[in-house]
Each structure stands twice: as C-alpha cells, then as structure tokens.
Amino acid sequence: MTDLELDFQDTATAFADKSDQELREKHRIFRLLNSPILNSLGTRSAKFALSIGLPVEGLIKSTVFEQFCGGETIEECEPTIKRLGASGIGTILDYAVEGRHTEDDFDKTKDEIMRTIDRAKDDPDLPFSVFKVTGIAPLGTLERLSKKKKLDAKSQTKCEHIYSRVKEICSHAYAVGQPVFIDAEESWIQDAIDRLATEMMEKFNLERPIVYNTFQLYRTDRLQFLKDSRRQAKNDGYILGAKLVRGAYMEKERERAAQIGYPSPIHADKAAVDRDYDAAVDYCLNHLDDISFVAGTHNETSTELLAQKLIDRGLPHDHPHVNFSQLMGMSDNLSYVLAKNGYNVSKYVPYGPIRESIPYLTRRAEENSAVTGQMSRELEMIERELKRRKQA
Numbered sequence: 557m558t559d560l561e562l563d564f565q566d567t568a569t570a571f572a573d574k575s576d577q578e579l580r581e582k583h584r585i586f587r588l589l590n591s592p593i594l595n596s597l598g599t600r601s602a603k604f605a606l607s608i609g610l611p612v613e614g615l616i617k618s619t620v621f622e623q624f625c626g627g628e629t630i631e632e633c634e635p636t637i638k639r640l641g642a643s644g645i646g647t648i649l650d651y652a653v654e655g656r657h658t659e660d661d662f663d664k665t666k667d668e669i670m671r672t673i674d675r676a677k678d679d680p681d682l683p684f685s686v687f688k689v690t691g692i693a694p695l696g697t698l699e700r701l702s703k704k705k706k707l708d709a710k711s712q713t714k715c716e717h718i719y720s721r722v723k724e725i726c727s728h729a730y731a732v733g734q735p736v737f738i739d740a741e742e743s744w745i746q747d748a749i750d751r752l753a754t755e756m757m758e759k760f761n762l763e764r765p766i767v768y769n770t771f772q773l774y775r776t777d778r779l780q781f782l783k784d785s786r787r788q789a790k791n792d793g794y795i796l797g798a799k800l801v802r803g804a805y806m807e808k809e810r811e812r813a814a815q816i817g818y819p820s821p822i823h824a825d826k827a828a829v830d831r832d833y834d835a836a837v838d839y840c841l842n843h844l845d846d847i848s849f850v851a852g853t854h855n856e857t858s859t860e861l862l863a864q865k866l867i868d869r870g871l872p873h874d875h876p877h878v879n880f881s882q883l884m885g886m887s888d889n890l891s892y893v894l895a896k897n898g899y900n901v902s903k904y905v906p907y908g909p910i911r912e913s914i915p916y917l918t919r920r921a922e923e924n925s926a927v928t929g930q931m932s933r934e935l936e937m938i939e940r941e942l943k944r945r946k947q948a
C-alpha cells in the first residue's frame with residue numbers, strides 16, 4: 557500500500573486562484589453565514605424583501621450569490637469555467653431555478669438545460685451536465701406517479717409532457733456524447749424520478765455512461781437500491797451511472813414523516829449515513845466494469861478513503877469511472893488538492909436569475925447551519941490562509 561499524499565489542509569493550493577481581496581470578501585460572507593442568528597435573519601429577510609419588491613437583488617448578487625453561483629446566465633459563468641479549468645477542475649453548469657409551475661415555464665427550463673448541454677459538449681472543462689426533474693415537471697404529478705396512483709386525463713397529459721422533456725434532454729445528451737446527472741429530490745417524488753432515470757439509462761447507457769441517477773445514502777433503503785440498480789443494469793446490458801450523495805432534505809423529510817405519521821426514510825444518525833455512504837463507494841469500486849460513479853461530497857474522510865482505495869487497488873487516479881464532485885463555493889480544499897493530484901474532479905456551478913436562485917441559496921445557507929461544522933470548517937480554512945499570506 558502506498559501512502560496517500562493528499563493534504564486537504566493545504567490552503568495555499570485551495571485558494572491559489574483567489575486574490576487577497578477576493579479572499580477577504582469570502583471571509584466576510586462566510587463569517588456572516590457562520591452566525592446562526594445572522595444566517596437565519598439574512599435568509600428570511602432576503603425572501604421577505606424580494607416578496608415585497610424591494611430592490612435587494614444587487615446586494616444579494618454581490619454577496620452570497622457571487623460565492624455560490626457562477627452568474628445569471630451561461631455567459632456570465634464563463635470566467636468561472638475558465639478559472640476552474642485552469643486548475644484542472646471541471647464545471648457542471650446547474651440551471652438553478654426552482655418553484656416554477658406552468659407548462660410554458662417547464663418548456664423554457666428544458667430549453668435552458670439543452671443549452672447547458674450544448675455549451676458543455678466537446679469541452680473537457682465541462683465534463684458533466686445536470687438537471688432536476690422538478691425544474692421541468694409539476695410536483696403534484698410526480699407525487700401521484702410516485703404513489704402509483706391512477707391518473708386522470710389531465711395528469712396523464714402532464715405525465716406525457718414530463719416524459720418527453722426528460723427524453724429530449726437525455727437523447728440530446730446522448731447524441732452529442734455529453735454525460736448528464738439527474739439530481740435526487742424528496743423521497744415522496746423520488747420513485748417517479750428513479751423510474752425516469754432508469755428508463756433513460758436503459759436507452760442511452762448501452763455503450764458508455766451518459767445518464768446518471770443519484771443515490772441519497774441518508775435514506776435507509778438506498779444502499780440496497782444501488783445494488784438492485786446495478787443488477788438490473790447488468791441483466792439489461794447497460795452501464796449504471798451513479799452519483800452518490802448523502803442527501804439535502806433531511807429536516808424536511810423528518811418533519812413530513814412526523815406530521816403524517818410514517819417512519820422517517822432517513823437514517824436515525826449521522827454515523828449510519830456515513831457507513832452506508834462509504835459502503836456504497838466500496839460497492840461501486842467493486843463493480844467498476846458495470847458502474848461509473850461520482851462521489852458528490854464535501855466529507856473529507858469519505859473523499860480521502862476513496863482516493864486511498866484507488867491507490868490500494870492499483871487503479872489510476874483518473875480512472876474514467878471514478879469522479880469526485882463538490883459545489884461551487886464549498887470545500888475548495890478538496891477540489892483543488894484532488895485536481896492537483898490528478899483525480900477527476902468537478903464542481904456544480906449553479907446559475908440563473910437571482911430571484912429564482914433564492915431557494916438554492918437558502919438551502920446552502922440552511923444546510924450549512926444544520927451540517928455541524930461545515931461552515932466553521934470553511935471559515936477556519938479561509939482564516940488560516942489569510943494568516944499564512946500575512947506571514948509570507
């Protein structure tokens with residue numbers, strides 16, 4: 557066994573492409589987010605100010621939006637794509653609008669997702685594309701489909717539209733050879749998403765992985781689902797595309813389960829989630845001929861374990877079926893150090909009109925106050941780098 561030489565505390569590498577001024581600005585924002593009171597006050601007042609039409613977009617844009625999003629349009633993301641690419645990190649353009657409701661809106665979102673695929677094709681700086689099914693489908697229909705409820709004629713038509721949008725995106729991705737992730741969402745709509753993703757993989761993953769489904773290992777049933785998905789892929793002769801995440805909707809899931817009175821689908825504690833996450837990584841590594849996977853995580857231990865296991869198994873750092881991924885604005889210490897050491901690594905770069913990116917930004921802020929220590933870890937890292945530069 558060769559020892560791993562990754563140093564995730566190497567802040568000089570993590571922030572090499574940030575000027576002193578950019579780093580100080582990042583410090584200011586993360587200090588704000590790190591305070592539970594300011595964090596909650598900030599997200600609530602931003603939502604309120606926008607709802608009554610106060611002109612706060614400029615303020616949001618120059619603060620949190622700039623830290624976590626690439627811009628309002630694909631064009632505005634170009635400097636971020638270039639900057640990440642220069643450090644060997646791929647960009648995943650993530651059109652982050654949420655909460656749209658009309659069929660016309662869903663078609664427009666689908667068209668924008670198609671544009672992200674066109675921007676990414678043939679460009680090694682954009683190795684993956686991504687979309688959320690709720691961006692192109694009504695929640696109610698996804699929920700009815702997930703409960704396997706009988707659909708009336710109106711829902712049936714909506715269902716056909718959902719299917720044709722998903723298929724249009726995936727067949728375009730296939731035609732231009734651009735891999736695409738389908739994000740995982742709340743458990744009560746996920747069954748419909750899983751069925752769509754599986755059908756798309758059956759169609760488009762026969763020669764190489766194009767469509768990736770997402771597995772949320774905070775759910776008690778997902779490790780088994782990963783194994784079942786791989787068996788199905790093997791039987792049907794296609795490659796399973798798997799993005800492994802812990803899961804972003806823990807509190808919402810638990811609240812709903814308690815309210816309605818069914819057992820929560822989420823593991824009772826973090827240790828069980830971590831165990832399943834690392835077991836899922838192992839399972840994928842054991843079946844690399846049949847699975848191409850992405851470890852979507854900011855967890856340093858899981859990241860280090862995976863990097864070390866590649867070495868232990870004598871696999872190349874940049875094995876084409878093994879990828880690491882983080883979100884823009886978070887865990888640059890992992891992304892930049894992995895890239896410097898030749899691993900496949902990419903970052904989600906969310907973009908879209910500020911007003912419509914608020915749910916995404918709120919989730920990042922809330923997630924970071926809920927996830928013990930993530931924000932203070934970021935802050936601590938920035939502070940250490942500021943100190944190092946001062947002393948240099």
Ligand SMILES: Cc1cc2nc3c(=O)[nH]c(=O)nc-3n(C[C@H](O)[C@H](O)[C@H](O)COP(=O)(O)OP(=O)(O)OC[C@H]3O[C@@H](n4cnc5c(N)ncnc54)[C@H](O)[C@@H]3O)c2cc1C
Nearest residue numbers: 739740774801802803804825826852853854855881882883
């Ligand atoms: C590239 C990328 C893509 C992503 N795509 C998706 C997606 O499609 N769908 C999605 O839902 N999320 C997605 N996420 C978010 C992800 O699910 C996590 O919310 C986030 O990354 C934090 O988990 P972690 O592994 O990075 O870090 P960690 O800090 O190790 O883990 C935090 C996570 O552990 C879980 N957790 C924390 N405390 C407890 C507890 N007491 N009991 C049980 N579980 C607990 C929660 O899931 C929490 O988010 C994505 C993240 C990345 C980086």
